[in-house]
Amino acid sequence: MPSVPPSRPTVPQFDAIVVGAGFSGLYQLYRLRELGLSVRLLEACVDIGGTWHRNRYPGARCDVESTSYSYSFSPELDQEWEWSERYATQPELLRYLQHVADRFGLRQDITLRTRVTRAVYDEDRHLWQVGTDTGERLTARFVILATGCMSAVKEPDIPGAATFGGRALHTADWPHEGVDLTGERVAVIGTGCSGVQAIPLLAEQAAALTVFQRTPVYALPAHNRALTAEENAELKARYPQFRIAQRQSRGGTVFEPPTRSALAADAAERAATYAAAWESGLLSGLLRTYNDILVDADANETVAEFVRSKIRSIVTDPETAETLSPRGLPYGTKRPCLDTGYYATYNKPHVSVVDLTRTPIVEITPSGIRTAERDHAVDVIVYATGFDAMTGSQIAVDIVGKGGTTLREKWADGPRNHLGLLSSGFPNLFTVLGPLSPSVLSNAVVAIEQHVEWITDCIAHLREGGLTEIDATADAEEEWCAHVADLADLTLYPAVASWYTGANVPGKPRVFLAYTGGLDRYRAQCDAAARDGYRGFVTA
Ligand code: N01
Numbered sequence: 001m002p003s004v005p006p007s008r009p010t011v012p013q014f015d016a017i018v019v020g021a022g023f024s025g026l027y028q029l030y031r032l033r034e035l036g037l038s039v040r041l042l043e044a045c046v047d048i049g050g051t052w053h054r055n056r057y058p059g060a061r062c063d064v065e066s067t068s069y070s071y072s073f074s075p076e077l078d079q080e081w082e083w084s085e086r087y088a089t090q091p092e093l094l095r096y097l098q099h100v101a102d103r104f105g106l107r108q109d110i111t112l113r114t115r116v117t118r119a120v121y122d123e124d125r126h127l128w129q130v131g132t133d134t135g136e137r138l139t140a141r142f143v144i145l146a147t148g149c150m151s152a153v154k155e156p157d158i159p160g161a162a163t164f165g166g167r168a169l170h171t172a173d174w175p176h177e178g179v180d181l182t183g184e185r186v187a188v189i190g191t192g193c194s195g196v197q198a199i200p201l202l203a204e205q206a207a208a209l210t211v212f213q214r215t216p217v218y219a220l221p222a223h224n225r226a227l228t229a230e231e232n233a234e235l236k237a238r239y240p241q242f243r244i245a246q247r248q249s250r251g252g253t254v255f256e257p258p259t260r261s262a263l264a265a266d267a268a269e270r271a272a273t274y275a276a277a278w279e280s281g282l283l284s285g286l287l288r289t290y291n292d293i294l295v296d297a298d299a300n301e302t303v304a305e306f307v308r309s310k311i312r313s314i315v316t317d318p319e320t321a322e323t324l325s326p327r328g329l330p331y332g333t334k335r336p337c338l339d340t341g342y343y344a345t346y347n348k349p350h351v352s353v354v355d356l357t358r359t360p361i362v363e364i365t366p367s368g369i370r371t372a373e374r375d376h377a378v379d380v381i382v383y384a385t386g387f388d389a390m391t392g393s394q395i396a397v398d399i400v401g402k403g404g405t406t407l408r409e410k411w412a413d414g415p416r417n418h419l420g421l422l423s424s425g426f427p428n429l430f431t432v433l434g435p436l437s438p439s440v441l442s443n444a445v446v447a448i449e450q451h452v453e454w455i456t457d458c459i460a461h462l463r464e465g466g467l468t469e470i471d472a473t474a475d476a477e478e479e480w481c482a483h484v485a486d487l488a489d490l491t492l493y494p495a496v497a498s499w500y501t502g503a504n505v506p507g508k509p510r511v512f513l514a515y516t517g518g519l520d521r522y523r524a525q526c527d528a529a530a531r532d533g534y535r536g537f538v539t540a
Contacts, residue, residue: 010125010127012128012139012141013038013138013139013140014037014038014040014138014139014140014141015032015037015039015140015141015142015459016037016038016039016040016140016143016144017039017040017128017130017138017142018032018040018041018146019041019042019116019145019397020041020042020043020044020050020145020148020393021043021045021048021049021050021101021110021112021146022048022050022051022052022053022097022151023051023052023444023445023448024050024148024432024448024451024452025050025144026041026048026097026100026101027071027073027448027449028041028144028432028452028455029041029110030073030104030106031452031456032144032456032459033106034456035460035463037459039109040109040110040111041106041109041110041111042111042114042115042132043110043111044113044115044116044133045113046112046113047098048097048098048101048106048110048112049093049094049098050097050148050151051148051150051151052093052097053094054151054173054174055090055174055194056090056174056175056176057169057171057174057382057384058174058198058201058202058205059197059198059340060171060194061085061087061090061093061197061224061340062087062093063193063222063283063337063338064087064252064253064283065253066086066088066227067227068246068253068443068445068446069093069443069444069445070083070445071100071449072243072246072247072445072446073449074104075239077100077103078236078239079236079239081096082232083227084226084227085225085227086223086226086227086281087222087224087338114133114136115132115133115134116130116132117397118130118397118399118400119143119397119398119399119429121400121401121402121426121427121429123402126141126427126428126468126469127139127140127428128140128142128143128429130143141428141468142428142429142430142459143428143429144430144432144455145393145397145429145430145431145432145434146433147393147394147396147431149387149393149433149439149440149444150172150387150389151392152387152388152392152393152395152396153172153388154385154386154387154388154392154504154505156383156385157506158189158361158364159363159364160363160365160370161364163364163365163366164364164365164366164368164381165367166368166378166379166380166381167179167379167380167381168380168381169380169381169382170384170385171190171194171195171198172194179380180205181202181205181206181380182205182206182207183207184205184206185206185207185208185210185377185378185379185380186202186205186208186378186379186380186382187209187211187212187368187369187376187378187380187381187382188210188212188381188382189212189369189381189382189383189384189385190212190384191211191213191214191215191217191384192335192384192386193335193337194384194386195211195384196219196337196338196339196342197337197338198382198384199342199345199351200340200342200344200345202382203345203348203350203351206380207350208350209345209350209351209352210351210352210353210376210378211353211354212353212354212356212369213323213354213355213356214356214357215326215334215357216323216324216325216326216327216329217326217334217336217337218304218326218331218332218334218337219338219339219342220277220278220281220283220285220307220337220339221278221279221281221338221339222281222338222340223281224281224338246443247449248520249446249519250519250520251441251442251443251519252443252446252447253282253284255284255288257288257291258288258289258290258291259291260290260291261291261296262290262292262296262299262300263292263296263298263299264290270290270302270306273290274289274302274306277289283336286303286306286336287331287332289303293331294332294333294493295490295491295492296492297330297492300330300331300332300492301330303331303332304326304329304331307326307331308325308326311324311343312325314344314347315343315344315346315347316347317346317347320346320352323353323355324343324346324353329496330492330496333493333495333498333500334496334498334500335440335500354371356371359371359372364381368381369381386499387499389500389502389513390434390435390499390502390513390514391411391435391502391508391513392505394434395407395411399426399429401426401427401429402425402426402427402471405425410423410426411423413509413511414502414510414513415434415435415436415511416436416481417431417435417436417472417481418472418476418477418480418536419436419437419472419480419525419526419529420436420437420438420451420480420515420522421434421437421451421454422470422472422537424471424472424473424474424476424477426471427470427471428469428471430455430458432448432452433447436481436484436513436514436515437514437515438515438518438519439514439515440500440513440514442519446519450519450522450523450526454527454530458470461530461534465539468540470538470539472536473537473538475536476535476536476537477536484514484515487515487517488514488516490516491516493512494512500512500513500514501513
């Protein structure tokens with residue numbers, strides 16, 4: 001038995017360090033504490049909430065129904081919390097997470113304003129040495145990255161951005177005190193979900209609003225509304241069964257999967273089916289109509305054309321309607337959006353859209369935005385340009401694994417891990433909602449709970465067996481990465497340049513970043529690996 005110098009104790013300061021205080025981190029902290037572990041949660045922001053703390057732009061709300069997009073682990077929490085709207089706003093979601101933190105006494109183990117900058121694995125002692133931007137040096141047996149899929153903001157990569165003389169804002173970094181845009185000439189760059197939500201509200205304030213659009217989106221009406229007391233009571237009565245069904249579902253929301261091809265239906269039937277889905281106000285409504293929307297280009301085109309016809313029926317100017325209509329982009333291969341007045345906003349006389357495919361942005365100037373066609377003078381530029389999704393927040397930490405290899409180096413050609421949970425050579429480092437798991441293709445909260453519970457059970461198993469290390473085997477990792485890629489290749493997703501494929505970040509490798517096989521199948525594979533003595537992993 002090698003002797004260990006007293007200055008290098010084998011017992012770490014903490015059993016676990018959790019990074020990030022959003023939906024993932026809060027639940028992970030709760031579960032590990034339940035195991036009796038000493039845990040510290042480190043959060044870079046000034047308060048808890050993760051995505052729902054940071055994304056405060058006007059109109060920010062969830063596009064999964066509040067009653068589904070909430071924790072299922074506590075029946076008491078389900079009964080006491082009352083959602084006010086079908087789709088919760090950012091402030092309501094933040095209140096919910098604050099309530100959870102207070103109700104379960106989580107804050108005492110959370111350190112705010114502390115960004116984890118570095119984590120180095122000590123191979124001899126089976127522990128992580130964690131460094132922060134506040135100068136703290138901590139040790140822990142396990143580190144759980146609960147850093148979120150959408151937390152690394154993509155800085156605008158447009159020449160001249162720094163020269164702009166007006167105010168520049170990013171939707172994901174909106175000032176907490178709010179911004180009064182009354183009377184201002186506002187430009188929005190980007191028409192993903194953030195832009196689509198913000199544009200109608202920005203248009204209410206701005207004197208002139210110009211949207212700079214590179215790729216048009218597909219957006220479905222949200223039909224958001226207040227939830228009545230009766231609806232809440234009815235929901236609470238069936239929560240126990242609903243939560244079970246959610247956990248067993250394919251994507252974290254409960255529905256009957258379609259069994260027919262869109263091409264097997266005639267045009268009239270398809271039109272009626274799509275119209276009903278459109279009216280459902282559900283983000284995935286159209287994807288649930290037929291079983292080949294995401295795998296067959298011809299089937300997909302029937303939905304795409306249906307949405308374009310809806311855009312034409314809402315937007316009164318035909319040229320604007322055509323500019324807003326996606327062409328050559330299979331429906332659903334970029335995340336669709338929920339529309340709360342988005343298309344109708346373009347009917348307002350002070351709102352216009354610039355088609356960047358025809359007249360690209362050349363540069364940003366001190367007074368506005370110069371396209372290939374002309375100068376647009378503006379007072380404010382709102383960047384709704386998205387994130388270095390899925391991997392950005394993990395790569396941002398300088399993580400050094402076995403043999404001095406960094407995660408950044410290892411993932412240079414795309415993320416590699418087993419079951420989306422552990423990357424070989426980086427033992428005891430778990431990711432919640434990480435790449436190569438269902439994550440963004442699922443209701444995030446249901447996917448988070450599945451990950452957190454698996455990780456918790458795994459740590460409990462190690463402790464029961466007196467083990468101090470778990471790592472993914474290189475073979476299992478190889479197999480998993482190939483399996484995820486093979487499944488993705490059966491769909492229309494990988495061919496499309498999107499943040500799902502890493503294509504939105506210059507230089508980022510093109511890899512489809514999520515597991516497309518469904519949360520139910522994924523859960524079964526994770527459970528089977530655990531049942532088989534953590535098959536695909538090596539313990540010590
Ligand atoms: O970011 P995005 P987002 N010049 O990457 C454009 C979640 N979310 O923040 O598509 C010009 O989707 C870019 O154009 P293109 C949700 O999962 C959820 O909107 O690359 N344009 C695109 O239009 C969502 O999918 C909710 O051609 C540039 C836009 O900016 C994810 O977060 C709400 C550009 C970026 O769209 C990301 O959404 C909000 C450039 N240089 C977000 N660079 C809800 O729950 C980028 N663009 C409702």
